[in-house]
Each structure stands twice: as C-alpha cells, then as structure tokens.
Amino acid sequence: MTTADEARAASGQSDAALAAPATDSTPNTVDGIAFARLYGEPLFKLPQDLYIPPDALEVFLETFEGPLDLLLYLIRKQNFNVLDIPMAEVTNQYLGYVEQLRKTNLELAAEYLLMAAMLIEIKSRMLLPVKKADTGDEAEDPRAELVRRLLEYEQMKLAAQRLDQLPQLGRDFLRAEVYIEQSITPRFPDVNTDDLRSAWADVIKRAKLVQHHKISREELSVREHMSVILRRLQGARFMEFSELFDTTRGVPVVVVNFIAMLELSRESLIEITQAEPFAPIYVRLAYLPA
Structure with a gap:
C-alpha cells in the first residue's frame, strides 16, 4: 500500500469516528430543558452521590398560634x-x-x-x-x-x-377606578332670581358702609357782601335783621353775610337798633351829618 493510500485510509477512519462516536453525549431528556444549574452548567438528571439529610423533608401539617x-x-x-x-x-x-x-x-x-x-x-x-372548703361548700x-x-x-x-x-379590599375585591374625560366647555350653574336679589342686597349694604363727603371750597368776599347790604339799605328806611340774610344759598353765605354786617357796624356805616328787650331787631344806614 502506498503512502497516499495510507493517508486516505486514515482520513476515512477519522471521519467514521466523528460520524459515530464511542459514547453518546446527548442528555437523556424529553424536552431538553435542565431542571437545575450547577456552577453555571445545566443539570439534566440528579447525581448518584447526592446526599439528602433525613430531616430535610420533615413537614409540619398543623401549626398553632400558642x-x-x-x-x-x-x-x-x-x-x-x-x-x-x-x-x-x-x-x-x-x-x-x-x-x-x-x-x-x-x-x-x-x-x-x-x-x-x-x-x-x-x-x-x-x-x-x-x-371541702371551710365554708362547707364544695x-x-x-x-x-x-x-x-x-x-x-x-x-x-x-x-x-x-x-x-368579610370581604377585604385587595384580597376579595379591588377598588374600581374610572377615568372620565372632562368636557372642554365649562358648564356654569343656573342662577335664579333669589340669588340675584341676595347678591344685589349685599352690594347695596357694602356701598352704604363706604360713603364719601366731598367738600367744595367756595371763595366768598366780605367786602362784596358789605356792598350788597349797603345797596339794600339805601332804598329802605329800616329793614328787619333777618331780611338781610339769604338762607337759600347755604350756611357759608349766611356766615359771611353776618361778618359783613358786623364789619359795617364797626365802621359806623349802619346802625342796629331794638325798641325793647325781645323786640324785633332792625338795621338802617347810619346818619351822617352834612
């Protein structure tokens, strides 16, 4: 046999050995799933030298609370x-x-x-x-x-x-949670006439609590009122004291008018006379000698 024939024979023997190995290394399983892993390697059957302690499988059937x-x-x-x-x-x-x-x-x-x-x-x-007890009872x-x-x-x-x-939450039933999408358009409650009347009364009540009194400043001239009194006395011999005051124009005008009358009396331009106590008071122009 030549060297080439020997090489082909050896090659044929090695291919046959790979095709049919001496020992079967495929695990004897049905579904091919390992039931455990030992040091990262799958374990398809229990080892023969596995030791199980006698009390490892002891089971207590009844447990008591005391x-x-x-x-x-x-x-x-x-x-x-x-x-x-x-x-x-x-x-x-x-x-x-x-x-x-x-x-x-x-x-x-x-x-x-x-x-x-x-x-x-x-x-x-x-x-x-x-x-028996000392009392005779049993x-x-x-x-x-x-x-x-x-x-x-x-x-x-x-x-x-x-x-x-009893039914317990989380064990026998669960809390129902429903998501309701709210409408974008707001819905306002209806307002009746009683609500409007009550709101209006409340506004009026608050308005009465806050009131403003505006004071306007009016410029009054005493000299001007002195001239008015003199003009009115020129056409009359006597005039009653109250006729010289215009009460329709307000208190400030009456006060200034009274001051003007006092100023005329001080300057001896008018005379204020009274016939007797509690009698009417009259005003007239002062007598000036020629």
Whole structure:
C-alpha cells in the first residue's frame, strides 16, 4: 500500500469516528430543558452521590398560634367536652407534641412548657382526694380556670374567623377606578332670581358702609357782601335783621353775610337798633351829618 493510500485510509477512519462516536453525549431528556444549574452548567438528571439529610423533608401539617391553640385543637379533634376534660389523655397528647417540638425548635417549645406544667399540676390535683372548703361548700374544680381561658380563647378565635370572612379590599375585591374625560366647555350653574336679589342686597349694604363727603371750597368776599347790604339799605328806611340774610344759598353765605354786617357796624356805616328787650331787631344806614 502506498503512502497516499495510507493517508486516505486514515482520513476515512477519522471521519467514521466523528460520524459515530464511542459514547453518546446527548442528555437523556424529553424536552431538553435542565431542571437545575450547577456552577453555571445545566443539570439534566440528579447525581448518584447526592446526599439528602433525613430531616430535610420533615413537614409540619398543623401549626398553632400558642399553647391554648394546641390544647383547644386536641380537645375539639377528639370531641371532648370542654367542661369535662379528660386531663390524663389530653396531657399525654400535649406532652408528646411538646417533646417533638423540643427536638426541632427549642426556643419555640419554651412557650409550651408553661402550659405543660399547668396541665401536670391539674392532673395531680385531680388525683388527690377532694376536700371541702371551710365554708362547707364544695371545692372548686381544678380545671375551672383552664376551662375559662379555653372558652374565652375560642370565642376570640371564632370572632377573628368571622372577621376574616368579610370581604377585604385587595384580597376579595379591588377598588374600581374610572377615568372620565372632562368636557372642554365649562358648564356654569343656573342662577335664579333669589340669588340675584341676595347678591344685589349685599352690594347695596357694602356701598352704604363706604360713603364719601366731598367738600367744595367756595371763595366768598366780605367786602362784596358789605356792598350788597349797603345797596339794600339805601332804598329802605329800616329793614328787619333777618331780611338781610339769604338762607337759600347755604350756611357759608349766611356766615359771611353776618361778618359783613358786623364789619359795617364797626365802621359806623349802619346802625342796629331794638325798641325793647325781645323786640324785633332792625338795621338802617347810619346818619351822617352834612
């Protein structure tokens, strides 16, 4: 065989080995999905040397919220009368559960040990002969305090269950939320006549509280009023005092007119006379000698 033939034979053997490998490396799976990953690599079947501790799959079927809950569970499960508890049987069952609990969780078992001590004490007192009290009445049942606590706990537990059955937001129903697109055009409320009358009365009331009194300044001349008085007295011999005042023009004119009359009297241009007390007052021009 030549060298070329040997090369072709070796090449053919290597191609056959690649086409049909000695061991099948394809994982034995149906859907090709790994159920776990170990160090990033897919794991399609459990390893043969996997160690599972004996207590790894231990399951607690009943969980209790405390010693009273466990004791009530033992009584109700066996249909015992709460008012006549068989302490021997219930205590043995209770101690069996506490012993099992101590092996797994010592801290949690401490809560149940006090109740266990109480059950043992009641059981011991029931074994002793009953003694009457000093008053002659029968001695109280050692189980009375325990029965009272059990009945109160059962009432609270039933009330809690009834409350839990009520519909709760987020658990039984959800709050409905509806988005309503508001209209762009505003809608104003209607106004009746009573509202308008009340608003108008309020405006009038506020207007009366704020009032303004405008004072206008009028320039009045005393000399001018002196001339007016002299002209009026020239055509009459006497004139009554009140006839010389024009009350229709207001108080300022009357005051200036009175000042003008006083000024004329001071300058001896007029005479103011009266015949007797409370008699009318007259005004006339002063007599001037020739």
